[in-house]
Amino acid sequence: MPDAKPDIGKIFHALGDPTRRAILDQLVAGPLSVSRVAAPLSITLTAVMQHLQILEESGLVRTEKTGRVRTCRIEPAGFSVLERWIRDHRTTWERRLDRLGDLLEGEH
């Protein structure tokens, strides 16, 4: 099972860590092998793999192994989930703020 169901909690948790955000920033420039992802980070390869696993489980990254090298790339679908969550929540409270606005306007 390559990636899991889109769970907004996992996505936020994944993005909560600065190292994982740094990994994403690297991958934005194009797919990379695990060692290449690890190179600029001052932590062990193992730690990087653990981060990649969390990113993959969140649906933000997809990885694929060919031969002995595992290639990691951004999974845009994961970000769509995130975007949708924010859009939904924002419109909800904007509606609420609008109602509040109407209320205040009716007051004077």
Place this chain on the structure above:
Amino acid sequence: MPDAKPDIGKIFHALGDPTRRAILDQLVAGPLSVSRVAAPLSITLTAVMQHLQILEESGLVRTEKTGRVRTCRIEPAGFSVLERWIRDHRTTWERRLDRLGDLLEGEH
């Protein structure tokens, strides 16, 4: 100091916890006192306060005490920071995907 500087790491961390997302969902319907926020959650008032503090430090929520009751409300500015982060990152990798598309097109 009511709220801190917008730190995307703090925001993601705050949103990573299901209880805190539940609190936000409540506040979307309008401002509430701490006890009212705590009522539907099966944890202690103290725990709720700790969550509220994290939410406030992330800039997603603003609280204000009048008399003996502290009122909590959503802080839309916090969400703007989040929105901007996503938009920025999304456009970055969309540009990358476009370049990739051009590349493939030029190949055959």
Place this chain on the structure above:
DNA sequence: GGATTACTGAAGTTTTCACTTGACTATCGG
């Protein structure tokens, strides 16, 4: 003013997280 309400503060506990070490497996190059 005494009880109640609404929160606050300071511990202490348990779980989860980020990270390491060290041993191990599976390719690839010569």
Place this chain on the structure above:
DNA sequence: CCGATAGTCAAGTGAAAACTTCAGTAATCC
């Protein structure tokens, strides 16, 4: 085939996170 390369597995460590309990304090109610 042999050695280097690329990644994987299984524990273990230390610190941070999410809770709890319990003892305050400060407003409000009667």
